[in-house]
Amino acid sequence: MDDEGPKWRLEQASTGRATCSQAACKRSQIKIAKGELRIGTHTLFEPEARWYMAWRHWGCATKHQIAGLKETTGNDPTKAPGYDRLSPESQEQVRLAFEGQPVDKNFKGIREDLAKDAQRYAKEYTDVSFYKVDVAGRACACRGSDCLSKNVKITKGELRLGLSVPFDGEHESMVYKHWQCMSAFDLEEVVRRASEDMFDGRESLSTEFEEVVTETLETGKIVKPPAPDIESRAKPKKAKAQKKKVKEEAEDNAAEAAETKVKAEDPEHELGAQPNVAYPPSPPSETGKAPSTSKAGGVVDAHEPIEDGSTVGVKMEEAGVDNAVKATDAAAVPKPKAKKTRAKKRPIREVDASEDELEYIPKKSRSRSTPFTGTAGLA
Numbered sequence: 001m002d003d004e005g006p007k008w009r010l011e012q013a014s015t016g017r018a019t020c021s022q023a024a025c026k027r028s029q030i031k032i033a034k035g036e037l038r039i040g041t042h043t044l045f046e047p048e049a050r051w052y053m054a055w056r057h058w059g060c061a062t063k064h065q066i067a068g069l070k071e072t073t074g075n076d077p078t079k080a081p082g083y084d085r086l087s088p089e090s091q092e093q094v095r096l097a098f099e100g101q102p103v104d105k106n107f108k109g110i111r112e113d114l115a116k117d118a119q120r121y122a123k124e125y126t127d128v129s130f131y132k133v134d135v136a137g138r139a140c141a142c143r144g145s146d147c148l149s150k151n152v153k154i155t156k157g158e159l160r161l162g163l164s165v166p167f168d169g170e171h172e173s174m175v176y177k178h179w180q181c182m183s184a185f186d187l188e189e190v191v192r193r194a195s196e197d198m199f200d201g202r203e204s205l206s207t208e209f210e211e212v213v214t215e216t217l218e219t220g221k222i223v224k225p226p227a228p229d230i231e232s233r234a235k236p237k238k239a240k241a242q243k244k245k246v247k248e249e250a251e252d253n254a255a256e257a258a259e260t261k262v263k264a265e266d267p268e269h270e271l272g273a274q275p276n277v278a279y280p281p282s283p284p285s286e287t288g289k290a291p292s293t294s295k296a297g298g299v300v301d302a303h304e305p306i307e308d309g310s311t312v313g314v315k316m317e318e319a320g321v322d323n324a325v326k327a328t329d330a331a332a333v334p335k336p337k338a339k340k341t342r343a344k345k346r347p348i349r350e351v352d353a354s355e356d357e358l359e360y361i362p363k364k365s366r367s368r369s370t371p372f373t374g375t376a377g378l379a
Contacts, residue, residue: 008068008080009119010037010069010082012116018032037090059104120151133200135205139153140153146181154177
């Protein structure tokens with residue numbers, strides 16, 4: 001624990017693990033029950049140079065502790081650190097002690113429902129290297145006393161005061177407070193440094209926030225800034241991608257439905273079908289023979305040869321129906337691509353029966369010197 005926070009504080013014990021630091025209780029290792037009223041003293045442990053809280057039962061509180069509370073609060077019990085988090089019964093005990101009555105040794109005031117996490121107290125930073133003012137780009141902790149005790153953060157777009165605080169003797173760290181959460185010491189230092197042109201960040205503020213800072217520095221009183229006007233956040237990329245995908249699927253479904261409708265209304269124009277075109281009968285050729293036609297009346301093949309070596313297309317052009325042929329060719333639907341066929345198998349080699357068959361030689365009986373004759377063992 002660091003050296004932040006007041007010297008004395010009150011609370012309903014947040015856990016039941018702390019041992020009372022009063023001599024008799026400490027020897028007997030008597031712990032303070034969870035939710036019980038207790039008083040703590042911020043103490044420096046000299047050998048390790050660290051701070052810790054020495055807790056006591058309220059009944060074990062000393063006159064020195066009560067006097068210290070009265071002195072730091074101006075004899076106002078409501079200003080005692082942690083007073084606002086106590087139960088009404090515990091608050092009554094504190095008021096009686098401030099009025100000079102002896103502490104009730106038997107009072108416990110256990111309220112587990114009020115056993116909250118230890119309250120955090122702001123530290124007064126007196127060794128600040130420099131101050132600056134800016135607008136928060138993202139949420140961060142506020143080191144003001146009220147906000148720190150309630151865990152209230154500085155949100156994006158709020159006006160804040162930055163303090164550069166040294167630590168470890170060699171490094172510095174920035175801590176922030178809401179502009180309206182600066183302490184009296186902070187305000188005094190900011191006004192003094194601004195008069196010496198040692199206060200940064202004013203030139204980067206909007207007109208609205210700059211007026212707040214200027215008025216604060218001129219009057220010496222903290223002016224509360226207006227609430228930030230945060231624009232609506234952009235939709236995440238994931239949501240945009242999902243919306244685009246749904247739109248594409250809807251377009252594909254609509255296209256498929258339109259294609260199905262066209263096929264149902266005009267089955268003759270299905271993929272791969274070639275429409276037949278009827279033409280008026282052609283006049284006789286020079287040889288006196290009519291061009292050939294199919295069995296279906298009036299249906300002709302434009303490229304079928306006739307006896308005189310000409311084509312029906314030529315005769316039809318002579319008859320003045322060339323435009324009809326061209327329109328028919330333009331309306332023809334392209335044929336579908338042919339399916340790929342499997343590679344042809346290699347032909348099986350035919351064996352001539354007249355050829356002598358090779359002699360079978362078993363592997364185990366094979367010999368380099370004597371070939372297998374097939375008569376061994378028959379003697």
